[in-house]
Amino acid sequence: MKHSYRCWAEVDLNALRENLAWLRHRVGPGVKILTVVKADAYGHGLRQIAALLMQSGSDLFGVANLQEARAIRIVGQGWPILMLGACLPDEVETAVRDGVMPTLSSEGEVRRFAAAAQQAGKTVRVHLKVDTGMGRLGVPAERALELIGLIDRFPGLRLDGLYTHFASAEDDSRFTRLQSRRFRRLLARLAGEGIRVPHIHANNSAALLHEPETTYNLVRPGLLVYGIAPPGRRARSSPLDRQVRPALSLHCRVSLIKEVQRGTPLSYGGTFVTPRLMRVATLTAGYGDGYPRAGSNRAEVLIRGQRCRVLGRVTMDQTLVALPRASGAMVGEEAVLLGRQGDDEITAGELAERCGTVPWEILTNITYRVPRVYRGGQAA
Secondary structure, eight states: OOSOOSEEEEEEHHHHHHHHHHHHHHHOTTSEEEEEOHHHHHHTOHHHHHHHHHHHTOOEEEESSHHHHHHHHHHOSSOOEEEOSOOOGGGHHHHHHHTOBOEEOSHHHHHHHHHHHHHHTOOEEEEEEEESSOOSSSEEGGGHHHHHHHHHHOTTEEEEEEEOOOSSTTTOHHHHHHHHHHHHHHHHHHHHTTOOOSEEEOOOHHHHHHOGGGOTTEEOOSGGGGTOOOSSGGGGSOGGGGGSOOOEEEEEEEEEEEEEOTTOEESGGGOEEOSSOEEEEEESOOTTTTOOGGGTTTOEEEETTEEEEEESOOOSSOEEEEEOTTOOOOTTOEEEEEEEETTEEEOHHHHHHHHTSOHHHHHHTSOTTSOEEEESSOOO
16 A cells, blocks of 8 residues: 555456456457446546556447546547437437437437438437337337338438347346347347348346357446456356456555443444444545445455454444454554455455445445556556
């Protein structure tokens, strides 16, 4: 530790490179990879991670909004960017101007983009999303051919991709395969009509692990890029999901150690009362940094490689933990909230499970006041 941060996240750039290389090997040379970098690249730092992925062979980027797309353009020009969310009506002209591929789900969206493309004198590549069971974005499969025909009528639009999204690929194989059958039936109809779409995609991270027959010619990994296997079927899967390793770890420091007498309530609300004389450490991180309040009285941290239970409620800037009697911990030293220390590791999956949430939320909740420290090479 060569800095004076109270709470910080470390990002291992070599892990990201290796994760993307493993994904490339898994899908094969004929399949393109769209890396999902929304929500500040899952909390890892959008500009830095986009720059790294550009150097490491990402073919496309997936974002949630136009601000994220602009951040990628600042880092490097030329990479196709797909906006995975729907464009609002007042965002259409900006998306066309910035060369962002929109996701279309309705006739109204098609017409708005066609008008904006004509006004700008541009050809806009678009991806049509098909709702096979997610119920969020997407045209119903039975109306997809109609919408494709409408897109084809406008010279300013070019259908670049057709895709769907699995709702439960990590934990419901039956429903995932139902969605897959619906999508394949549509693809068969397109083939029968002689309609060819350059990019067909369905697989997110969970489907990459569990549904290889739906790889098609483009995949959209998110969590796996950052070294985390989705929860659910992971426990019953092959060892392939262990070929990636987490890139991000979260750290803070011990600010105070004290002896607390038996029967003492700790933190707001006194939800933990010491059952005996205890050594209690105060840590310099809380929910204001993104450490989940739901971890109160449930989560553990690592200090000197030993697990220390969170005591009482996690507060905005500080957290209390129990120190083993013989830990030897000292004020000022490092505590690991997420990641490896010594021979032990607290994973995003473990922390999520203890907090009743998902790994995606654990990563993306790390706030902007937490500095990101990059290891293993240059980041933008």
